[in-house]
Amino acid sequence: MDELNRKSVDEFKVSKKNPITIVLDNIRSMHNVGSVFRTADAFLLERIYLCGYTPQPPHRDINKTALGATETVNWKYFDSAVIAIIGLKNEGYKIVAVEQVENSIALNRFVLNDNEKIAVIFGNEVSGVGDDVLKLCNGCIEIPQLGMKHSLNISVAAGIVIWELVRKKLKVDN
Numbered sequence: 001m002d003e004l005n006r007k008s009v010d011e012f013k014v015s016k017k018n019p020i021t022i023v024l025d026n027i028r029s030m031h032n033v034g035s036v037f038r039t040a041d042a043f044l045l046e047r048i049y050l051c052g053y054t055p056q057p058p059h060r061d062i063n064k065t066a067l068g069a070t071e072t073v074n075w076k077y078f079d080s081a082v083i084a085i086i087g088l089k090n091e092g093y094k095i096v097a098v099e100q101v102e103n104s105i106a107l108n109r110f111v112l113n114d115n116e117k118i119a120v121i122f123g124n125e126v127s128g129v130g131d132d133v134l135k136l137c138n139g140c141i142e143i144p145q146l147g148m149k150h151s152l153n154i155s156v157a158a159g160i161v162i163w164e165l166v167r168k169k170l171k172v173d174n
């Protein structure tokens with residue numbers, strides 16, 4: 001750990017976080033949930049909100065992919081993503097869904113202002129982000145895709161989106 005310059009759990013908990021909250025709404029797969037925890041840890045995200053029937057830690061299948069990140073990343077459960085999002089809006093967060101909809105913005109063209117707090121919503125693996133949640137969003141972003149398939153696994157999409165947002169926050173390669 002020392003050679004890799006990794007933080008301890010205690011160091012992680014007191015570290016300054018990137019002001020990004022991930023909202024997972026009605027995610028089925030425990031492996032996807034665990035993977036998002038691991039990515040949130042890797043990029044020092046503020047927290048994860050688990051909503052609806054999204055599985056919650058502790059669970060062996062979440063831990064299998066989270067590799068301990070459920071112990072470092074702050075998380076909270078909400079019965080409804082709508083309730084979680086209303087709370088985030090009241091805290092001054094910009095709310096964006098990762099969804100392919102009319103007028104969505106390509107991730108590479110999405111502008112993130114300095115000091116802007118953002119909440120990013122990922123929806124169900126099959127049905128996506130629900131209409132009730134989309135109505136509360138400030139906008140939608142999508143990952144440009146070039147092949148025949150126009151969908152990605154939640155854990156892959158989260159990794160791409162989170163890195164791009166953190167990259168923009170840190171102004172890496174801008």
